[in-house]
Amino acid sequence: MKRKFITFGRVVRTGMVNFVRNAWLAIAAMAIMVVTLTIILFSIITNATFNNTVYQITSKIDVSIYLKDTVDSNQTNNLIKEIKALPNTQSLVYLSKTQALEKYKQQNAGNTQLLQAINETDNPLPATIRVKPRDLNKINDLKTFLQQPKIQSLQSDQPSYSGDRKAAIDKITHATNILREAGVVAVLVFALISVLIIFNTIQMAIFNRRDELTIMRLLGATTWYIRGPFVVETVIYGVLSAVASILIANALFVTASSSLQASSLGLLDISYSQTYFEKHYWILLAMQLTLGILIGAASSVIATRRYLKFKTPKK
């Protein structure tokens, strides 16, 4: 046990010494790793921002069903029950004629002329059932339901589907999906490049020390005693790169918030991105560290494998 502890200490120390000695070689490997991790970080933040935007817009969408004044409360309750039973109904609000009028007055509180006109007439607004669908893409189910003659006879007007907004939402969802896929591809490509570059860095380090490795082998060093320092070295790359990528994101948000007062670039709500980043700071850092360490460790394990095989072909 004690020996294992001593050995572990030596492996870590050797790795750190090698990291310092290989500093110049390490910079190239770390630079590409920083780029990779930063891209990953930004694709996560952008993804969260787009999701938020889509959510914000879709949550405002509902279907309004206008009821005839002749419909009694029994019929209304039955209709509400039936709509609630539909699989695509997330929630439902019923506004009576009076409530609908109150709401209308609130919405137009500034328009005195309009309010006056309404007060002078009978309540012109129909009772309304507002349905919030679970999935906007399946809104046709609701449509078919409402078009049944029996149900249609209860309605004073065609239901409003926020139709134009739906088209806009489809476009946004489509765009975000494309961006998400592009993000995944970019992340994979850069992750691969950084693995290859770290791989090369470690192979060069191994090449420089191949005599030492041979001697270690002949003196009975275990595979992990030889490999350990290389893994430690690349794990250091990973940790430093992860921290760097978080600092870069931090610096960018600071600049963005001071220079972009509007803080919104079309679909990309930068102020939300910033809030998301700040709120998940530690989780994101932990994730970046994990990724950096994994990429580093994996590349050095692969790079050392070839050199650590025992040259004992099977007879």
Place this chain on the structure above:
Amino acid sequence: MILLDRVTKTYNKNLGSALERITLHVEPKEFVIVVGQSGAGKTTLLRLLTREERPTSGKIIVGGIDYDKLHDRDIPLLRRKIGVVFQDFKLLPNRTVFENVAFALEIVGVSTKEINHTVPRVLDIVNLKGKEKNMPMELSGGERQRVAIARAIVRQPKILIADEPTGNLDPKHAWDVIKVLEKINRYGTTVLLTTHNQEIVNKLKRRVVTIKNGKIASDHANSGYSSHNHEA
């Protein structure tokens, strides 16, 4: 301690075998000299013992370890039991004498305190006291060879294998190295020494195994080399 049973090693079928049906038995604490010309198969024999090579056929048992049953991951454990002095020293050029010897202990997890205690004593055995801080480049061939021996014995192996340790040395230095090996053998270590230096063989008066064209040509206790050189 060392047992080879009809061991054959063939690198390339067209060139014939490097070793052919070698059978050799070495008792514990024995001092055995393996002689033979370059290319006779001496180094192959040693590489089989350190498991750098596998035999094409035949059985090898060293210190109770049957090589047929040895997993690759256990090779380090085997090598820790055998001290090897390489023909080309295999010292680390950018480390001092002390560090080179300490290296053998470091890789097996010996504490720094123990290393600081053991290494000077071993350097004393090989008469290198005062050279601890020298780099290998600053030493003579004989001194370097003795550093290699110190490194091989610092873990107190039961078996010491020395491959032509006197190969590049003048007679005086060569004899210094041999005396160190005899000293180690007196402490109870089995020594397997390869050489093609007749003078050493004659002077040592130990068991001599002669290898010729990959076969054991003779095996004589307490004998000289030249008088048994008549086998064809």
